[in-house]
Structures are given as C-alpha cells and as structure tokens.
Amino acid sequence: MQNRQEKISQVIVTAGQMRDIENRIFAAGMPVVALMEKVAGLIARCIQEIPPTPLKKGGYILSKTAFLRGSRVGILVGPGHNGGDALVVARELHFRGYEVWIYSPFSKLKELTSQHLKYAQSLGIPIYQTIEQLPDSDLLIDGLFGFGLERNLTDPIASAINQLNELPVPIYSIDIPSGLHTDTGVVLGTAIRATHTFCLGLWKLAFFQDQALEYLGKAELIDFDIPLADVEAVLKDAPSIKRITPATALANLLLPRPPVTHKYKEGHLLLICGSRRYAGGAILTGLGARASGVGMLSIAVPQSLKSLLVSHLPEALIVGCPETETGAIAHLQLPEKTDLSSFNAIACGPGLTRDATPIVQEAINSDRPLILDADGLNILAQMGAIATLKKRLAVTVLTPHTGEFERLFPDVPDAKHDRVQAVQEAAAQSKAIVLLKGARTAIANPQRAVWILPESTPALARGGSGDVLTGLLGGLLVQAATKQIPIEDIVATAAWWHSQAGIIAAQERTELGVDAFTLTQYLIKALT
Numbered sequence: 276m277q278n279r280q281e282k283i284s285q286v287i288v289t290a291g292q293m294r295d296i297e298n299r300i301f302a303a304g305m306p307v308v309a310l311m312e313k314v315a316g317l318i319a320r321c322i323q324e325i326p327p328t329p330l331k332k333g334g335y336i337l338s339k340t341a342f343l344r345g346s347r348v349g350i351l352v353g354p355g356h357n358g359g360d361a362l363v364v365a366r367e368l369h370f371r372g373y374e375v376w377i378y379s380p381f382s383k384l385k386e387l388t389s390q391h392l393k394y395a396q397s398l399g400i401p402i403y404q405t406i407e408q409l410p411d412s413d414l415l416i417d418g419l420f421g422f423g424l425e426r427n428l429t430d431p432i433a434s435a436i437n438q439l440n441e442l443p444v445p446i447y448s449i450d451i452p453s454g455l456h457t458d459t460g461v462v463l464g465t466a467i468r469a470t471h472t473f474c475l476g477l478w479k480l481a482f483f484q485d486q487a488l489e490y491l492g493k494a495e496l497i498d499f500d501i502p503l504a505d506v507e508a509v510l511k512d513a514p515s516i517k518r519i520t521p522a523t524a525l526a527n528l529l530l531p532r533p534p535v536t537h538k539y540k541e542g543h544l545l546l547i548c549g550s551r552r553y554a555g556g557a558i559l560t561g562l563g564a565r566a567s568g569v570g571m572l573s574i575a576v577p578q579s580l581k582s583l584l585v586s587h588l589p590e591a592l593i594v595g596c597p598e599t600e601t602g603a604i605a606h607l608q609l610p611e612k613t614d615l616s617s618f619n620a621i622a623c624g625p626g627l628t629r630d631a632t633p634i635v636q637e638a639i640n641s642d643r644p645l646i647l648d649a650d651g652l653n654i655l656a657q658m659g660a661i662a663t664l665k666k667r668l669a670v671t672v673l674t675p676h677t678g679e680f681e682r683l684f685p686d687v688p689d690a691k692h693d694r695v696q697a698v699q700e701a702a703a704q705s706k707a708i709v710l711l712k713g714a715r716t717a718i719a720n721p722q723r724a725v726w727i728l729p730e731s732t733p734a735l736a737r738g739g740s741g742d743v744l745t746g747l748l749g750g751l752l753v754q755a756a757t758k759q760i761p762i763e764d765i766v767a768t769a770a771w772w773h774s775q776a777g778i779i780a781a782q783e784r785t786e787l788g789v790d791a792f793t794l795t796q797y798l799i800k801a802l803t
C-alpha cells in the first residue's frame with residue numbers, strides 16, 4: 276500500500292493523460308456519478324478539517340477567521356464536472372451545518388452538474404447568478420473550471436474572478452485554480468488566486484510550472500484510489516514526468532557506505548572554477564563538493580587564488596594554474612602523471628569569467644563526465660551549445676538558470692511559457708542532461724524523461740547558491756560513478772538535497788538568512 280502511495284505521489288500528468296485515465300476507470304464500470312460523489316466527499320472532509328488559522332496574504336494577517344461549523348461558505352460553480360464536484364461539496368457542507376450559498380453564473384451546465392444544482396436548490400441553498408448579488412462569506416470554494424478549461428476566459432466571468440480575488444477571504448480551488456492551463460500553468464485571461472488547491476487524483480503539470488505558483492497557494496493531492504494499472508497503461512509510451520520525492524532522492528544518496536572502501540573508490544572530482552574577480556565562487560563550489568562526501572577533491576584555480584583555497588579547503592588538492600592578465604585560468608596545469616582521465620568527473624564554470632574559454636574547451640574535449648555551470652555555460656553558448664555537445668563522448672550535465680538557458684538554446688521553445696517542454700527539447704537536441712533552475716527546478720534527459728523538484732524556497736535566489744549545487748552535484752556524481760546509478764537520478768538527488776538545505780536554513784534563519792556560505796553549512800544538517 277505504501278508502495279502505491281509513493282508511486283502515485285511521483286506521477287505528474289497532462290490534462291489529456293488525466294482524461295484518458297479517467298475514461299479507463301469509467302469504461303471498467305465505475306459510474307461517473309459515483310466517482311464524483313467519492314472525490315467531492317473527500318474534499319468536503321478536508322474542508323471540515325481546516326484548522327481555525329488566521330488568514331494571511333503576503334505574510335500579513337488579514338483576519339482571524341475560523342472555518343468552524345456555522346461558517347459562511349460561498350461555492351463557485353462552473354458548467355462542467357468541476358462545478359459538479361463543487362455542488363456535492365455544497366450539499367455536504369450544508370448538511371454539516373455550514374451556511375452555504377452558491378454562485379452559478381452559467382446558463383448551460385453539463386447534465387450531472389445540472390442535477391446537483393437542482394437538488395441543492397430543492398434544499399433551500401441560496402443560488403445567485405451575478406457577482407453583485409453575492410453575500411459575505413468566510414471561505415470560497417472554487418469549482419468554476421478544472422482540467423476542461425480550453426480557451427481564454429472572457430467577461431462577465433473574467434471580471435467576476437478578478438472581483439472574487441479581491442475579497443479578503445481564503446479561496447480553496449478544486450483540482451486547479453480556475454483560469455490556469457492544466458499543462459503549462461499559463462493564465463488563460465485571468466485566474467483564481469487560491470490560498471489552497473486540492474489537486475484531484477494525480478498531480479497535474481501546471482503545479483510544477485513557475486508561472487502558476489502564485490495562483491496555487493498551498494497544494495495538496497487528494498488521492499481517490501486511481502488504480503496504478505490504469506495510470507501505467509496510459510503513461511507507458513510517453514516520456515515520464517516525475518516528482519522528486521524524499522524517498523527517491525534519499526535512495527540515491529549512497530548511504531550507508533560499504534564498510535570496506537577507500538578514497539579513490541569514493542570518486543575523484545576535478546573542479547575548474549574561480550578567477551581573481553570571482554574567488555568566492557571557487558570556495559563555495561569546493562564547500563558544496565565537500566558536503567557530498569566525495570573521496571578525493573582537486574580544484575583547479577588561477578595560481579593567485581591557491582593559498583586562499585588551501586586555507587578554506589585543507590583536504591582538497593589545489594591546482595594553481597597559469598592565469599591571464601585579467602586573472603582567469605589561462606590553461607590547465609595538472610600535477611605530474613595526472614591528466615583529465617585521472618578524474619571520475621569534472622565540474623567546470625563557477626566564477627571563471629568569459630576569459631577562460633580555452634579551459635572550458637579543454638574540459639568539453641575530454642572524455643570525462645562533465646558538469647557545466649555559470650561561465651562554463653556562457654562560453655558553451657558562444658561555441659554553439661547543440662553542435663558542440665553532440666560531439667562529446669561522455670555525459671554532460673548543464674545547470675542553467677532561465678537567462679543562461681535562453682542563451683544556450685535560442686531556438687528551443689520559450690522557457691518562460693512552458694519550462695517542462697523547453698527543458699525536454701533542450702536535452703533531446705543537445706544529448707545532455709539539462710537542469711533548468713527555477714522555483715520548480717526541472718531536469719530532463721535526452722530521452723525527454725523529466726524530474727521536477729516539488730519544493731524549494733525563494734531564500735535560494737542568491738548569488739553563490741548555484742555554485743554550491745555544482746560542487747555538491749559533482750561530488751555525488753563521482754561517488755556514483757562506480758555504483759551503476761543513472762546520472763539523471765543523481766542530478767535529481769543533488770537538486771533535492773540542495774533545496775532541502777535551503778528550506779531548513781530558511782526555517783531557522785528566515786528567507787533572508789540563507790547566504791551561500793550558510794547554505795553549505797546546512798547541507799549535512801538536511802540529512803540528519
């Protein structure tokens with residue numbers, strides 16, 4: 276049972292896939308009306324369990340409303356089965372003693388929705404057609420549109436939604452905030468700004484698109500027992516899109532270590548980073564790698580940074596390299612009897628400046644697994660990312676933020692519109708594993724499979740936090756090199772670990788207190 280729940284919690288579907296899964300359930304004999312009753316019953320129960328918490332918006336307490344028996348609940352009803360769900364909730368809350376009213380602005384409703392409305396009316400629940408008639412409420416439930424929304428919202432419903440968003444009451448959306456595109460999370464005209472969203476059955480893609488986040492509020496999955504067999508049957512031929520869960524991330528963390536091992540068995544990582552201008556980037560990348568538990572760490576930096584790096588990372592082998600006039604690494608000067616094949620992987624980029632082109636070229640030409648970040652990505656973009664990467668013999672991992680992504684892949688569809696599709700396309704075209712940073716970091720492999728980080732914190736939106744990720748990822752990658760773990764899974768684990776450290780640090784120190792050095796100090800804490 277645990278296994279089923281864990282699997283369900285990883286799945287992410289599009290609206291089309293959800294409809295196909297739903298149709299299989301109906302074809303197998305489950306009556307539509309029974310499923311609606313079951314789903315809406317679960318939602319009604321969740322609403323009754325809402326604790327009496329103060330309402331906050333933007334961090335400020337607006338009112339101390341408690342949603343207790345007797346509270347006034349406004350139910351927003353659309354024309355389809357999302358509206359049907361809302362009407363079943365209305366009926367249940369009515370019988371549980373809540374003071375319910377219904378806003379039903381559409382004249383044409385689907386059959387089942389229309390029947391529920393008729394029954395609600397027979398119970399004496401007040402029904403209003405226009406926004407001006409609506410009484411006050413302590414809580415709104417949004418059942419205007421679910422995954423059936425197919426075109427832009429227009430007036431009068433669009434302006435009604437805008438007015439409802441202004442009310443100082445929490446809004447609980449059923450399935451998805453009405454007005455959001457279920458796959459891209461794009462706002463179709465306007466959308467409900469929910470304080471809480473009950474996502475029904477399986478996570479929909481919109482929940483992991485950055486542009487949707489400010490509309491979703493706190494998101495919760497309502498598991499209504501969709502059989503795994505139906506999910507697997509519908510998803511089997513499509514590239515998988517998965518949430519990274521704590522269980523999957525921890526499974527790849529290489530703990531416990533085998534009792535008999537040695538430092539070279541736990542991987543040798545080469546970091547190529549830093550310049551006179553950006554010395555700190557090299558330190559942060561090194562500290563990220565240190566937290567990974569890497570067996571051996573070598574760090575190539577400009578000669579003038581060598582003693583600084585030694586003082587911060589005494590355990591690492593610091594390789595001082597000849598430098599350009601501007602203080603960038605001019606070329607790699609490894610110790611005697613060492614060449615790039617001595618390392619299990621290379622991570623290259625943080626703090627290099629764009630003057631370090633030859634060394635990035637050298638790393639790309641090597642046959643080692645390679646992580647490129649920051650200036651490593653900017654230099655790659657100048658070379659032409661797709662053509663350059665196609666020639667690589669070993670795996671490449673790219674870790675761009677949106678700006679770097681656009682420079683790397685100018686011909687890939689707009690990452691601001693649909694980040695998931697963009698990262699899939701970039702990985703497929705470049706044959707690299709691409710980690711697109713954002714509020715919901717998304718990782719894709721060349722086969723278009725995607726892993727999405729469902730949780731993060733804006734505390735990580737600070738200079739240097741990406742350097743920490745690069746080091747951490749590099750350290751994990753070399754340790755996994757001898758252990759047959761797919762690299763995509765290691766990338767997902769590194770992203771999860773990094774964000775968990777940020778979340779825990781922010782809880783203790785506020786979102787303002789997570790500078791990149793502090794973040795490195797929370798990495799181990801996130802596991803203990």
Ligand SMILES: NC(=O)C1=CN([C@@H]2O[C@H](COP(=O)(O)OP(=O)(O)OC[C@H]3O[C@@H](n4cnc5c(N)ncnc54)[C@H](O)[C@@H]3O)[C@@H](O)[C@H]2O)[C@@H](O)CC1
Nearest residue numbers: 297311354355356357420421422423424425426427428450
């Ligand atoms: N997936 C499932 O297994 C289940 C789904 N259920 C509910 O059913 C919902 C999907 O129901 P529907 O397919 O009926 O879709 P919706 O309820 O999302 O709405 C579709 C209706 O809205 C109309 N519409 C679409 N765009 C419009 C626009 N821009 N302006 C005005 N009208 C517009 C359509 O013509 C259609 O009548 C889900 O979101 C969920 O709430 C649950 O009842 C039961 C289980």
Ligand SMILES: [K+]
Nearest residue numbers: 420449451453
């Ligand atoms: K909705």
